Amino acid sequence: MVANDDYARFRTVVLPHLGDAYALARWLTGNTTDAEDVVQEACLRAFRGIGGFTGVNARAWVLTITRHAAFTWLGKNRSSALMMVDDLEELERRELSQGAAMPGQETPEAALIAKADAARLEAAIAQLPLPFREALVLRDVQGLDYREIAQVTKVPIGTVMSRLARARRRLMTDIGTDESRT
């Protein structure tokens, strides 16, 4: 049995962020059909858990649930996408300790980056490894701050910062050089 009060809360807390939830699900699953399934599942979870919502940051709360639903979906349908995460963290640590994060000379000019069209940009983001992709989407597409991203992706703020830096470096190199060759 469900109280009408829960419906009212669901409408005011969750539904305003449906567009953001859908966008995140689309970036994580890679297509619109799966994104709709993920968002629907996330909304059912949000509805069941609406009593546990503390009322502080509805958008971050909805996105956290959506991300969780997306990862469950990925685990069922694309387990290879998730298996990379641990390896990637290891790689990230190694790069960091070697000081490989400094901008290299081969990085393209800002003017070249600015020429990328929407399709090129989307494809480049879609190719980012999952942890980098979600950090970049949450920050640069959806406009969350580091604290919110840390909350949604359940990692420390320092990790958010380094993932974001790495995601942007990969993007710059990708959209700046790939097209100039073709």
Add this chain to the structure above:
Amino acid sequence: MTSATKNDPALLIHAYVDGELDPAHALEVERALAGDPALAAERERIETLQRLIRERLPPMAAPPGLARRIEAAIAGTTERPFFARPFSLPWLFPGAGVRRAPSWGALAASVMLALIVGSSSTWLTLRQGQLTPAEATADMVLASHIRALKAPQPADVASSDNHTVKPWFNGRVSEAPRVVDLGNEGFPLIGGRVDVIGRVPVPTLVYRRRQHLISLMALPNDQAPAVTSALRSIAGYNILTWRQNGTLYWAVSDVAPPDLDAFAKAFRAASG
């Protein structure tokens, strides 16, 4: 932020562009920017990339109809055990199947609700002049109970956990009631709602006795008419009143008087 990443300018420049640095670190980055063309170029690239994303990838709206499908999915998983089911008319929509039935049930229920609320309040207005305060309250208590039976849900917060039900009342009524689950005594707690008795919002607890519901309203003493503990019967419903800890309780149900009496005893014993 770990100590390894703390002072790496290649990382800090991102946090700087994002406005996430405290003033001390921001100053440090600005000093580094002034003396390091490579870092300044990186800053320009980051800002270009961000501008590019903003311009090329505008905010995405959910597809039309997604919100509606989600609400339908939620309604589909929601159990509506009391009154929605009899009103669903699957035989009218043989091809439409189960998904349509709940919305028709809800529609029919809300029409019924409107009729009942409308007619009973009219009736109350006409009759109220001739009633004693206790009789008028009994009528309002009964009307609230019947209205709850006709609504899709008899409780606005549905839970058998008193730690869920009691806090729900905070801010809705002047004083949250004592909430006890009487499942062991054969009266499991279903949830709570707010009723309006004589223009005052009062907390109502909902209990179940087999297939019957019991509404228990807790009126603060100063709002309560002078009544002694009494059982009255109106239109097939039994109403039991008692005073306890400065509160006037009204229990209303279609259970038999001995059951209602047993309920009152169990509640008094558990909450006293």
